[in-house]
Amino acid sequence: MRCVIARFPFDLTKSGVLDSMKGIKPEEVVGESVIIGRRTYPVKQVGQVITRQDRRDFSVGEVLRAMAKLGFTCRTLPRATVPVRGLDPVRHASALLGTPVAA
Secondary structure (H helix, E strand, C coil), X not given: CEEEECCEEEECCHHHHXXXXXXXXXXXXXXCEEEECCXXXXXXXXXXXXXXXXXXXXXXXXXXXXXXXXXXXXXXXXCCCCCCCCCCHHHHHHHHHCCCCCC
């Protein structure tokens, strides 16, 4: 399949991606990911291996689109529905110190 990643055309196949990622140790996934074989890889790692370009040269969306078209399972970050607000700094410090103990 022909796709454009970072303004460069690539002819990618599912078997070619599998061969490229064979023997590559997956990095820790903290964002979007692609399942290749039985392993889960960060999208930027996959893009770097298959394009041989720097990770700053392409977007996550470009690689996700290409991998999805090839039939790989892609996972995106879950969207936060309600922002969680923590304690303000004074209350946080107070909670860390605990309550006074009567002597």
